[in-house]
Amino acid sequence: MSPLLEVSSLAVSFHQYERGLRRRTVVALAGMDLTADRGELVALVGASGAGKSLLAHAVLGMVPPNAEESGVVRFDGVALDPAARRARAGSGTALLPQAVTFLDPVTPVGRQVRRSAELARRPDPGLSASVALADRGLGPEVARRHPHELSGGMVRRVLTAMAMMASPALVLADEPTPGLPPEAVRAVLAELRRIADEDRAVVLITHDLTAALEVADRVVICRDGRTVDEARPADFRDDGAALSHPYTRALWRALPANGFHLPEDP
Numbered sequence: 001m002s003p004l005l006e007v008s009s010l011a012v013s014f015h016q017y018e019r020g021l022r023r024r025t026v027v028a029l030a031g032m033d034l035t036a037d038r039g040e041l042v043a044l045v046g047a048s049g050a051g052k053s054l055l056a057h058a059v060l061g062m063v064p065p066n067a068e069e070s071g072v073v074r075f076d077g078v079a080l081d082p083a084a085r086r087a088r089a090g091s092g093t094a095l096l097p098q099a100v101t102f103l104d105p106v107t108p109v110g111r112q113v114r115r116s117a118e119l120a121r122r123p124d125p126g127l128s129a130s131v132a133l134a135d136r137g138l139g140p141e142v143a144r145r146h147p148h149e150l151s152g153g154m155v156r157r158v159l160t161a162m163a164m165m166a167s168p169a170l171v172l173a174d175e176p177t178p179g180l181p182p183e184a185v186r187a188v189l190a191e192l193r194r195i196a197d198e199d200r201a202v203v204l205i206t207h208d209l210t211a212a213l214e215v216a217d218r219v220v221i222c223r224d225g226r227t228v229d230e231a232r233p234a235d236f237r238d239d240g241a242a243l244s245h246p247y248t249r250a251l252w253r254a255l256p257a258n259g260f261h262l263p264e265d266p
Ligand SMILES: Nc1ncnc2c1ncn2[C@@H]1O[C@H](COP(=O)(O)OP(=O)(O)OP(=O)(O)O)[C@@H](O)[C@H]1O
Pocket: 014, 026, 028, 029, 046, 047, 048, 049, 050, 051, 052, 053, 054, 055, 064, 207
């Protein structure tokens, strides 16, 4: 059976005009491959600029207008063009965004979660919003607050409550952990794991290989707009001898706990 999400040879380039009419093409994604099935948490790991967020935006059918896309994105074995992928966004596919800027700064968060419940056509949006927040340890007092009155961990929980309102089959979490204290990081990862265990597919985009290894079923490694390797968390151990790709080994050995070897080290 086909996996829920299958991205094959996805490429994205940007056309930029510089100094008058000279056109320059920047290849941002040069061949990304990724699958994620229901019940699976797949970590997409790679350095800054590797193309992780762009891949997520392409899956949502939302690459910027000056971009040109090629490759295939399938859902349940059916290739969907960007417009069809956009039609799924917010319902079948949810993005768990990186930033608090996704929230409206002047509206209490409870109202914003309620708005998501309305968009998801929940029969009782107010009740759905309270339950979704309460499930995440956020009571009515927190629902009345504005985004700037919440901790980073609380903001993540509000964003998750909003993203999950439509009961999406696929969740794309773009860097959900930076800037959070360790216990909030653990809570975010545990919630993503729970979401996958509810028979949804989760793609966790992160720089944080250590965090990814704690919860992922598979780790997909990308570099310079390409998928270079895929490994199982169990392969990341000792000196990395079980990892087949040199770049993956280098990422593993560069972790502080493994001695900070520079990627050039043998
Ligand atoms: N609108 C755009 N116009 C031109 N280039 C872009 C645009 N958006 C992204 N890029 C380029 O695409 C490449 C991939 O960017 P992307 O944001 O996907 O990286 P990333 O892996 O998510 O990095 P980070 O970990 O820093 O978030 C980068 O080289 C970036 O400069």
